[in-house]
Amino acid sequence: MLDILIIGAGPIGLACGLEAKKAGLSYLIVDKGCLVNSLYNYPLNMTFFSTADRLEIGGIPFTCTSAKPGRAEALEYYRRVADSEKLNLALFEEVQTVVPEAGKVYLVKTGKTEYRARHIIVAIGFYDIPNLLNVPGEELPKVKHYYFDPHYYYRQKVLVVGANNSSADVALETWRKGAEVTMVIRESELGRIKYWTKPDLENRIKEGCIKAYFNSNITAIREKEVDLQTPAGKVTLKNDYVMAMTGYQPNFRFLEKIGIQLEDNERKHPVYNSETQETNLPNVYLAGVICGGLDTHIWFIENSRVHAEQIVRHILAKAEKKE
Template sequence: MDTTYDILIIGAGPIGLAAGLEAQRAGLSYLIVERGCLVNSIYNYPLNMTFFSTSERLEIGGIPFTSLNAKPTRAEALEYYRRVADSAKLNINLFEEVEHLQPEGEVYRISTSKGSYLARKVVVALGFYGIPNLLHVPGEELPKVRHYYFDPHYYYRQKVVVVGANNSSADAALDTWRKGADVTLVVRQPELGSIKYWTKPDLENRIKAGEIKAYFNANITEIREREVDIETRQGKVTLENDFVLAMTGYQPDFSFLEKIGVQLSQDEKRYPQYDPETMETNLPGVYLAGVVCGGMDTRVWFIENSREHAIKIVEHITQELQEEKV
């Protein structure tokens, strides 16, 4: 017969792991299912990325996170979350994608790419790093266009256009320029956006010195094998180009939320419906945790302010399960 878990957690990012830790401490049976590797979003961050937050603000479950400097690196974060998973012996299935969720009597059946499970409650702790915001311009499908930036060495002696105004675009522009790329930054806004305080002056100085070219109030309108067209207030500019790094942000998997029945607002923000006190959605027994709660406002929730979701959720689930037994 099928095992029925108290909680099935979709997503093995930091908040999904936090939910697993809380379930374990509450004595609840649980399973975490993740379509990629452990903390898949962090794995896909740039190789040399440094977090804006300090290490203690990235801790989950009260397990200490120490780093060499005040701001931990991607490598240190990966090490920390691996050690959390191992030390707590968290029950995790990796590289297993959840395909559907449907009620079956008083429980939910969760169908995945490798099997199916029964659970009394479900926690959806999806990140937003898997689906990029597209430019929607001709040529975006070309292999030279990348929505993820990993290692600057790859772009040595290449003509690179970086699209965006925030942290990821600033890091990509500076890193690739320092490794020998000819970099042009294309920014839709009239100025740079929200950038780490130790990075922004560096980028501003590189632009002022002409070492990194920048077009503000500008948009890419077409991408070709060897060129890129940019629309500026002064008219169209055509640049020789080898690669486009479109650092235009990411979004949660709204299609999955809609498929399982979570209601979303009909405006551009696509806010999912949930109770902020319990994190329960319009689906009884289905909860949201982490950045997915913000819809398209992907800068509302971070590890440091959404790890409390795990505590709220497990407290509510524990209370409900106890009431069901009475």
């Protein structure tokens, strides 16, 4: 019997484990993938917008040689946190069901075993389900919703869909590694891009190294071509790969499956108390970016670290009332 079972071993799930440990509560952090699985799947050369101190959890210093840490440094830091604090982890173990039992206890079944816990914290992030283009041909292998290493696209014709950070990084990195890069952007201008990246991309577009179609959409994908709808009409481009950097969304199906309600008619946001993080299910909490629902630009590591403290404080306060 655990005091807390934490679903998700990302930075905020780890932060919840650290707070539970500090409070003397028994806990386990379960994840269907590796430690900080979302960060592991980030692009190889990704640099965080945040400084290292904003990515720290549990008051454990994050030191790195540059002002903005990269993917490799972040993975090293969170491994060090898990090891130094001897966090209780069950990795590569997917949670399948969370079922309430008598006495306000939850039975949690995974792909490997089952657990019972008095409290559940859901900290699953939103990186697993990409936003689809919903155009013919999107199912082709050439269409990628995740990006890792630019070398793969050397001398390939690459179409990048999107106008924000991920799209900018993909366009610039693949172009610098020898790809022929075109961008298709729904808006009339570039979007939310890191301040040190945006001028670089603007200059590459201005000089014509990277072709950009603004106020445009991709309408069809074929093995060696793509169709765009532009202000000037339909454009067909020769193409080897489509990099659909269109963002991601939370696993609402999992939330609903375990009984967490989604608010409003559009069902875009999970229901929870912003002061305690408790959902409509008693003793079941949300932590981290999952709290924003489809508004994935609300919560980040740096501003959702406090969720761990809020949740554990609420659990301890309820225990004191019982006594």
